[in-house]
Amino acid sequence: MDNEDFYLSKRTRKALLIFVLLLCLISFIPRILIAVFPDEPMKITVQEKQIFKKLKFIERRDYSKKKKQYKSPPSKFDPNTYTVQNWMYLGLTEKQAKSVLKFGKYGFYSNDQLAKVFVIPKEVFLLLKDSTFYPDKKSFFEQTNQIPKNEKAVPKVILVDINKASEEELLSIAGIGPFFANNIIKQREKLGGFILKEQLLEIWKFTPEKLAEIENYIQINPNNIKKININLASVEELKNHPYIRWNIANSIVKMRMQKNGFNSLNDLLESKLITPEIFEKIKPYLTL
Secondary structure: OOHHHHOOOHHHHHHHHHHHHHHHHHHHHHHHHHHHOOOOOOOOOHHHHHHHHHHHHHHHHHHHOOOOOOOOOOOOEOHHHOOHHHHHHHOOOHHHHHHHHHHOOOOOOOHHHHHOOOOOOHHHHHHHHHHEOOOOHHHHHHHHOOOOOOOOOOOOOOOEEOOOOOHHHHHOOOOOOHHHHHHHHHHHHHHOOOOOHHHHHHOOOOOHHHHHHHHHHEEOOHHHOOOEEOOOOOHHHHHOOOOOOHHHHHHHHHHHHHHOOOOOHHHHHHOOOOOHHHHHHHHHHEEO
């Protein structure tokens, strides 16, 4: 390739030189201006500083603080039967829940009355107002045995025998709705009757708090227990009981055949499968 191919005329070289000089000048102008005319620091008054701090705090608070979440009641309920744990489930703090119980010392009888409890947030009230029902005033004091000032004493609530109570009678107990009434009856039929109040805890969702809530309004008559005759029952009949597994039922029938019948319930302890704990649990439901 000849050098003639890269020949630049004098005019072209002059134009390129001017172009390069202009580029250098443009790149250095900002630096020259800063050196000649330095920026003065921005002055902020004390008032403006306080405003900026408040704005920054509000912004941080709005983005960092999560909105309080409240829940709707799982079913229809009487506010008079709600415990601290129930109110906390809806989203109240423990302190708020305890305050609600204090306000309800002499009973709630309407949503208007409940709405006046200032510790219940408006959001919670809107979620629960369509799920509430209330007893009449006389019924409430009969069930709680509370007598307000200037009120005449009323008879104590009649205890309900859960071994023979109908669904309607169970529903008359404060804190027992259709769900628990139905399941109490189902469990009673499976067992043949209740021996202890604590057996209600074997029912799904029946908590110690619920038992504490109703235990003063129920009673148990052990004479209403249906018993299984271990000298006559088949393996199938025995294993249908919630406390007797198939292997224990089979063991009982085999022992009966070997002994030609049981003379005492204590004979069951000869089975390696029946521990003293299991024996005490099933004994009330067995007979000869």
